[in-house]
Amino acid sequence: MTITVNGKAYHIEADPQMPLLWAIRDFIKLKGTKYGCGLGQCGACTVHMNGQAVRSCTIPLSAVGQKEITTIEGLSADGTHPLQQSWQACNVPQCGFCQAGQIMAAAALLKSNPSPSEEEVRQAMNGNLCRCGTYLRICKAVLQAAQSAESTSN
Numbered sequence: 001m002t003i004t005v006n007g008k009a010y011h012i013e014a015d016p017q018m019p020l021l022w023a024i025r026d027f028i029k030l031k032g033t034k035y036g037c038g039l040g041q042c043g044a045c046t047v048h049m050n051g052q053a054v055r056s057c058t059i060p061l062s063a064v065g066q067k068e069i070t071t072i073e074g075l076s077a078d079g080t081h082p083l084q085q086s087w088q089a090c091n092v093p094q095c096g097f098c099q100a101g102q103i104m105a106a107a108a109l110l111k112s113n114p115s116p117s118e119e120e121v122r123q124a125m126n127g128n129l130c131r132c133g134t135y136l137r138i139c140k141a142v143l144q145a146a147q148s149a150e151s152t153s154n
């Protein structure tokens, strides 16, 4: 099976039912996307599939087909995505385990809603769990990234 991740095609010899997360981490060796629950409940494995946030632990390889997969490594070539900058400015991570999933969920939100309200951020990020409880900083960073993207586009 051939899948496209971060703009590059990878041929993967594996069971079509294998979760996409396994392909990303164990075959392609991109380790930014994390395994948390394996049940679609924590959001640590969030990647984009054709720009939509999905939980890669619940997507079988056979469902990927020609769709474009983007992982945290492909969000920006040099780590300068507004979210990556605001994440640093707001000192968001504590242990860091869930943060790639958080950023990918936030990036999908800002793509569909570039100027979300605080409530909209909270709702959109609701399913991404953080065991350190960095939720307030996550919300602040998402709002800050939205503002900075808005001010650079004006």
Ligand code: FES
Binding pocket: 034, 035, 036, 037, 038, 039, 040, 041, 042, 043, 044, 045, 046, 055, 056, 057, 058
């Ligand atoms: Fe996929 Fe938890 S590891 S949602």
